[in-house]
Every structure is written in structure tokens, then in C-alpha cells.
Amino acid sequence: MAGDAFAEWKRREELAEAMIPIIGQLYRQHDVSILVHSRSLVNKSAVGILKAHRFVRQIEETELAIEDSYPILKTVSEMNLAPSRIDIGHLAMAFKNDDRGLSAEEFTREAVKDAIAADGAGQPPARDVVLYGFGRIGRLLARLLIEKTGSGNGLRLRAVVVRKGGENDLAKRASLLRRDSIHGLFNGTIHVDEENETIIANGNEIKIIYSGDPTSIDYTEYGIKDAVLIDNTGKWRDSEGLSQHLRPGISKVVLTAPGKGDVKNIVHGVNHETLGENDKILSCASCTTNAIVPPLKALNDKFGVEYCHVETVHSFTNDQNLLDNYHKGNRRGRSAPLNMVLTETGAASAVAKALPELTGLVTGSSIRVPTPDVSMAMLNVTLKEGTTRDELVDHLRNVSLSSTMQRQIDVTASTETVSTDFVGSRAACVVDAEATIVQGNHAVVYLWYDNEFGYSCQVIRVVQHITGVLYPKYPQA
Structure with a gap:
């Protein structure tokens, strides 16, 4: 049996390896x-491809066989x-x-026929992106933008604006992009061009x-045009400052x-369609707002x-202190x-900006804990209609599989x-199905x-949407 299992693994690994160049x-x-x-x-190893297939059992309650997906990929x-x-x-x-x-x-040709390129249609031109700031979020945005360069016709990270920290500023910033204590090594190569003050990733x-003054920069001097600045x-959170x-x-x-x-607070998957061409300044709200609004909408x-x-x-x-010291916020100095x-959280009040129908119905608080990344939100919900745990979990699972919030809820x-x-x-x-508690019209969702x-x-999804490079997904929800 052990030999059979290993032979089966090698066969499936061979199929995954054949998928990589395609x-x-x-x-x-x-x-x-x-x-x-x-x-x-994209850019996954053979083992990574097999793990993605294996993970499907968490959602569908059955594993996806690579033998089933390979012929579809070939087509x-x-x-x-x-x-x-x-x-x-x-x-x-x-x-x-x-x-x-x-x-x-x-089946495949019929299911994706709407994705066939029109005769004579070319790919859209690349859209420039500028990052203002290069901290925790800035560097992760840089990694994602570089990862999603594709053919070069989507989003292109052209520049990063920072205050100079010292003589070795460029090398240090490149090093922070290259190595991350939480998210690991950068997936690729990074070269520093000191003479031109450029990082090539x-x-x-x-x-x-x-620069420390946004009004002093003419981006066209760097060949940047029609760019989205993130x-x-x-530092600035209202229209006057961000303008x-x-x-x-x-x-x-x-x-x-x-x-x-x-300033509009946008949670992709929920209210990004409210954005119009005339919306020049917008907010992606907070991480917690993005975490709680999609499942709240689903419920x-x-x-x-x-x-x-x-x-x-x-x-x-980073807003907190490593050791006890003065902080303008209550308790955050510890x-x-x-x-x-x-501490407090503004996520509950921010829900109303993305889901106006829940205005005044959501309260919130927060506990900061000694971990560097990954958080949890507990939704203690009173529902208008009673349900069961299985029904509620199945609904959230279906939303994660076949709705406009597929990319928001896992x-x-x-x-x-x-x-x-x-x-x-x-x-x-990510909904923790096993931790969910439901009693009648009361539910606790982790x-x-x-x-x-x-x-x-x-x-990045919001930026893709406002630039028109969030390409359609097939099969469509």
C-alpha cells in the first residue's frame, strides 16, 4: 500500500509539473x-499546485483531483x-x-467562450502606480504589484516616495523588500541601481x-503619467490632505x-461598484472593516x-510601543x-460607509495581542431570522464559492x-466553520x-477595478 501511495504521488506530481509551463x-x-x-x-511549484487542489476539500468537502483539472487547463x-x-x-x-x-x-470551450479575444483586439496599455510610503503595507503592495506584472500590460509599479533615512537608505529599503520576518523572502530577484536611485525587482x-512634501513632486519628470498613487x-485622511x-x-x-x-470607504466585493470615473480620491478602509463587511453582508x-x-x-x-513609553492613545503606550x-476600533462605525443598511446596528471593540500578524474578528450577531449552524455555515461556504464575494470570503x-x-x-x-455557534437567531462567527x-x-483589487485591469473571471458567479 505504501508503494502504491508513493507511485500515485509521483504520477500526480508529474501532472502538476506539466501544468507549470502552461x-x-x-x-x-x-x-x-x-x-x-x-x-x-501562477508562479506556484508542483507541490503548491497539488496543495491548492487538496485545499478544495475544506470548501467542497471533497478533494479536487488534478486528473480532472489538467484536461481543462489543456483546453x-x-x-x-x-x-x-x-x-x-x-x-x-x-x-x-x-x-x-x-x-x-x-464543456470547457462552452463555459469560457465569452473569454475568447475579439478579432483585432489588443491588450490594454499598462497603468502606472506610485506608492507613497514604504512601510509594512507599502512593501506588501510592492510585492503584489511586481507579482501581477504578467505580460506588462496591467499595473506597473513605477515609483516609491519616501523620506531619506540616511546614506544607505536605498540599500536598506531594498533589503526590507527582499526579506520579511513574517512573509518570508521576496519571490524573485532584486538589484539596486544606486546611481539612478532605482530598485529593479x-x-x-x-x-x-x-521627498517629504507631496506638492513638490512633478511625476511627469520621471515619465509617469495617469498614475494611481497609493x-x-x-498622514492625510481627508479630501483636502489627500488632494x-x-x-x-x-x-x-x-x-x-x-x-x-x-472620502468614500471602499470594501472590494461589497461596494466597489459605487465608484465612478469622477472619484479621484478614495479609501480602502481598514483591514478589520474589510474582514467583517463581506460576511456581514452575506448574513x-x-x-x-x-x-x-x-x-x-x-x-x-507599529503604532504601539515595544516597551512602555508615552503614547497619545489610551493603553497603547504599554x-x-x-x-x-x-483599545478602540473604528471598524464598526466604518461598516455604515460600506453597508448603509447596517447604520447604527454594529458596535465594536478591540484587543491588541502579542502576535505580529493575523487577527481574528468575532461577530456576535442577532439575526432577524432564526437558523441552524449547518445552514449558516453552508450559506457562507456557498458565498465563498459562487458569489461576487468569492475573493473576500474563504x-x-x-x-x-x-x-x-x-x-x-x-x-x-476566512470563516472558521468549526468554531461557529448558532442558537436560533443568535450566532457567533469567528x-x-x-x-x-x-x-x-x-x-490591489480596488486599484485593478478603478484602472480597468481587474479581468473577468470564468466561470462567472
């Missing part, structure tokens, strides 16, 4: 991303597709449930602009913190939400690595998961979220 060619030549249940297979590779995202996992599962007697090739030339400093970024070469400004005043749509209290157990952040720190059914298991999660939140990486993925 996936790479589709991505780099045609901007077609291959997914398995919303998880990208996709033979079609002349426009830039798009093709989920071979969803296609394979849908094919299993199809009773029309079609072959895998026939996987062929992407990123100009480092040293402000991840949090300083609307300089020559910059057409839109995105804030990676809750916006104030008339409200199905059962109705009468009231919800959100308690977040949040990893400490040592972050040594204490649980009870589900885990494991009884052994802990916070570090979710480092690098690209979902806005949500894991990588408050750094998952949030950064949400920011």
Missing part, C-alpha cells in the same frame, strides 16, 4: 491567470483568450455535475523619489486607512441582521510584545488551525484575517 505561458503572454477555487496557480491553453482569470477548479467541479454527456474539452524598474502613510497628491502625472489617489469626511442578505457586536483580537502594529491591550473546516496558518491568506477573511497581506490584496 500556466506561465498563459500568464506572461496573454495575461490569463489560472486559479483553483480563487487561489492563483484553455489552446483557446485564444483575452486577459481573464480562469478557475479550473470551479470548472472541474461544474463538469462533474454536468449531465449533458459533453467531453471535458466541449523582477525586471521592474522602481524609482525611489525622496498613500500608505495614513495634495493630485500632481502632474497622478490621476487618482487611494488611501490605505479609513477615510474621513466625504444580512440571507437572514437579516438586527444587531452585531464585533470583537477583534488584533496583532500589534509594551506591545508583553501585553494584551484593550472557509476552513479544520479543527486544528491557529493564527500562523493564515499568514499569506489572500482573502479578506473570522481569521491576515491584517497585512489579506488587506493588501483587497487594496
